[in-house]
Amino acid sequence: MLLPRGDEYIIAVQNPRTAFGDAELKGCSAEVDRFAIPKPYSGGFTATFHLLNQSREWAVRCFTRSISDLQQRYAAIDRFLARNPESFLVGTFYLSQGIRISGQWYPIIKMQWVKGDTLNSFIEKNIGNAGRLKKLIPEFVSMVRRLQQLTIAHGDLQHGNILVRDGKLFLIDYDGMFLPKLSRLKTNEIGHVNYQHPGRNASHYGPSIDRFSSIVIYLGLRAISESPGLWTKYDDSENVLFRAGDFANAAGSPLVRELAALPALSSEVERFQGVCKLPIDDVPDLETFISGGFRYPKAAVSQVTAPPSTSSQAVPPVILKVVPPVIPKVVPPVISRVVPPAIPKAVPRTLPTHLPAPSPATSAPAQVPARRPAQPAQVPHPGQTGERVSSTVVGIVAAVVLGVIGWAIWGIWAFVNAVH
Known part of the structure; x- marks a missing residue:
């Protein structure tokens, strides 16, 4: 069954004498808002109106959505409350011919109005x-x-x-x-x-x-x-x-x-x-x-945690994992093999076979230029080669030491920043 809209209920409740089938409700008036329009209390599947007369007050619940077995449910509730009156439960009545809209009857729930x-x-x-x-x-x-x-x-x-x-x-x-x-x-x-x-x-x-x-x-x-x-x-x-x-x-x-x-x-x-x-x-x-x-x-x-404390109790710092810097691999320089320079082979000077006869004017022998003694090959001194190798090794060691010192300084810096 298609039920009326909320605004249709409001229009009908403006005239209780023609809207309701219940004799007691016919003699009531509805609570209105500042515009003199019946005031609905909406909730769930209903629009509820406050009806009152000189002696009684009622809550009239009008349904905006269909509820299965509504009559059966409230009939059982009516009987239960009649046999078990409790101070916290209020009287309720299901009225199949509750309110008439456009010539058709629709069910309502009539309950005792509780002020509070x-x-x-x-x-x-x-x-x-x-x-x-x-x-x-x-x-x-x-x-x-x-x-x-x-x-x-x-x-x-x-x-x-x-x-x-x-x-x-x-x-x-x-x-x-x-x-x-x-x-x-x-x-x-x-x-x-x-x-x-x-x-x-x-x-x-x-x-x-x-x-x-x-x-x-x-x-x-x-x-x-x-x-x-x-x-x-x-x-x-x-x-x-x-x-x-x-x-x-x-x-x-x-x-x-x-x-x-x-x-x-x-x-x-x-x-x-x-x-x-x-x-x-x-x-x-x-x-x-x-x-x-x-x-x-x-x-x-165990997952409950209290909010952060505002006391002065020291809170342990969060220790971050320090990742050591990547130290580049030190590649030793290539030491070239020292090859001694080529020593040209000394070729004996060939004197001419036929020399001119000595001049009669002089008795002194001819002056043959003295032969220059052969110079020894310029081979590096063994001490010089050792000095070159030693300086290379020292360079390697110094690079490694500097890398380790840099890693240590970086790690200390990261730890101090994590603490603070």
Whole structure:
């Protein structure tokens, strides 16, 4: 069945006498905004209107999306509440001929209107009053315990479905409620993502579906009462501190790290990290979580790290691995073999065979030039060759020593910079 839009409901509610089939609602008027138009409170699959007369006030929930087995569900809820009146549960009635739009009837849910603040609004108003916030914690634990004793579950425990009035809690919106009589049906919703276990899906529908969300709300209230500043930092109007990402990666969550640093919460935060790692069917009930009487993965807990300390305690430096510089391989110079210069072979001078006869005018013999003695070959002195080899070796050794000294200086420089 195609359901009306939100604006069509608003137009119809302007005239309750013609819009509603219920006699009591016909005599009511709707809460309006500053433009005198009926004020809708939207949420989930519905647009909710506040109807009131001189003696009673009602919440009229009009559906914008189809919900399977709606009539069967609320018929079972009506019967259950009639037999089990609880202070935190409000009367509810399913009306098949609830509201008429364009000549056609559509179903509505008529619930007792509860005056009060939603849970997050109450926290916002009382963030400076730790005493009032702390009083909510045992009240919440008691309500969750009673749901468990009745073997029922709300199905969508979250800030918008919990009202606070005079320090007392009330639950509203029962679309996803589990009752033993409804166990053969499937769930219509899996709840607000900021309160649900990462593993929850439409196949999970039973008396334990509130366990994880109750732990989230309890731990959020505890944290805010211990450290009110967390509210300003982490509230986004759709949560009680936690968001879905904190559950999927609790070890890496900045919020979880801050909570772990609070001495009053450290043990519960460890357990909460373990709960996030457990299969959804193994999540403990709230009181078992508080007592710690369950087993959970310890590996997840070891990943909790407190935020950096602001004390003057020395923090060990981070030691970087120093990679030594690459020292180029010293290649010794090529020592050329000293080849002695070629010594020309001394050729004896050949004198002419026929010499002219001595002149009679002189008796002195002819002057034959004296032969120049042969010069020895200029061979390098053995000491000179040794000096050349020694100077080469000294050069090699000096290069190696300088390389080692350079590596040492670089390593010291890298270490000092890493420390500072």
